[in-house]
Amino acid sequence: MQFTSEQCLDDGVLEREFTLGEIPGILWTPESASAPAPLILLGHPPLGLRKMYPRLVDRARHSAAEGFATATIELPGSGDRPRWPALDQARADLRRAMAAGEPVDDELINALVLPLVEKAVPEWQAALDSLLSLPEIGGPVGYSGGVISIGIRLAVVEPRVSAAVLFAGSLVPRAMFEEARQVTIPLHVLLQWDDEGNDRQAALDLFDAFGTREKTLHANLGGHTGVPEFAGDAANQFFIRHLR
């Protein structure tokens, strides 16, 4: 991991950009931390880190105020990383089907999500290796938001992730429901009740499928991008309970 830039945000948060091989990422740490900080991995949709930056830095600031470090990396095929033609094609196929009012079948969802999960999850694990080797980062580790299937896979395969906030806001392959049954860490699931691009019943079925003994669903009125500020506060409270 190579740090490529460093700046101090006005509220005492140190923001450092880094690269991990070809993968760009950002690390935010509270400057006032006296002990190694717990870490939250900030997931995001595959729209590119630059585009997502305002929302990510907002979540990072809120987390830093509670003493948490946060980090994120670019997803494969997004932002400044090389295009991934198969992913672009799958996205185009899905958009075309939705625009035409055709049913969004499993094949379309699988083609879009499964390769992304397969490629991204080992990258987040590699980032975790590097981040946890920094003296200012301790543990435990949480995962928050982004593509929910990536969060599910990480929760299953990565024992260092001990709690997760998942955003039920994207299409989930049927195969991920089986993985959901294997999740045993505490979960806090956010659902936007009127999410345009999401299937509410599938999200409720997924919540039901999670195998963990502590899971909470927070559903709020509004569309995909309308998550209310107090829902972010509640997610922070979840991490305070589990990561401190």
Add this chain to the structure above:
Amino acid sequence: MQFTSEQCLDDGVLEREFTLGEIPGILWTPESASAPAPLILLGHPPLGLRKMYPRLVDRARHSAAEGFATATIELPGSGDRPRWPALDQARADLRRAMAAGEPVDDELINALVLPLVEKAVPEWQAALDSLLSLPEIGGPVGYSGGVISIGIRLAVVEPRVSAAVLFAGSLVPRAMFEEARQVTIPLHVLLQWDDEGNDRQAALDLFDAFGTREKTLHANLGGHTGVPEFAGDAANQFFIRHLR
């Protein structure tokens, strides 16, 4: 309203029992309050105040720590109030149907819930009249928990109630779904995902029906009485946002 007893609990909460005509009730106020306190009406199931006291006083203490006064009254036909044969009959009919594995039809639910709503709601409104005349009680007023149909009716007909925490843990007559559409105050709805005596899908349909623009559903794993402590904290946060 006549106060009949008074004691100071160990954490600086003043507990006063009262009667309002034939109706017993309890008022808890934070002793340290310097200004008239906002008020939360504490709903409860029709099992009698004595039986519900441990859970009620726990909620009262948590609310007092945030500066809220809380009050509750006995429901008609419960506790030390005169028996209500029609209500007892309706409850027995429902229990018999459930024990026999028969479908719980609308008629059974209506017979149990609607008369209780009709009789209880004006009593809570009368209690509110008396409580708001006390110098130590100001406003705004919230309603929390108990029989959800009573909460729905109060939210619709009582303009002094400005926010409500509802517990989706009891059967709801179809007619109440129409009333739910008329609710316009902020709602925080609790659902126990594996509630034995409740219909999960009906609870989700009810949440969908509420007409208000701010509504949040907090669903937690577990049975009817298994509401986790952090769910109570989250409900408190809701009242802090809306009643302070």
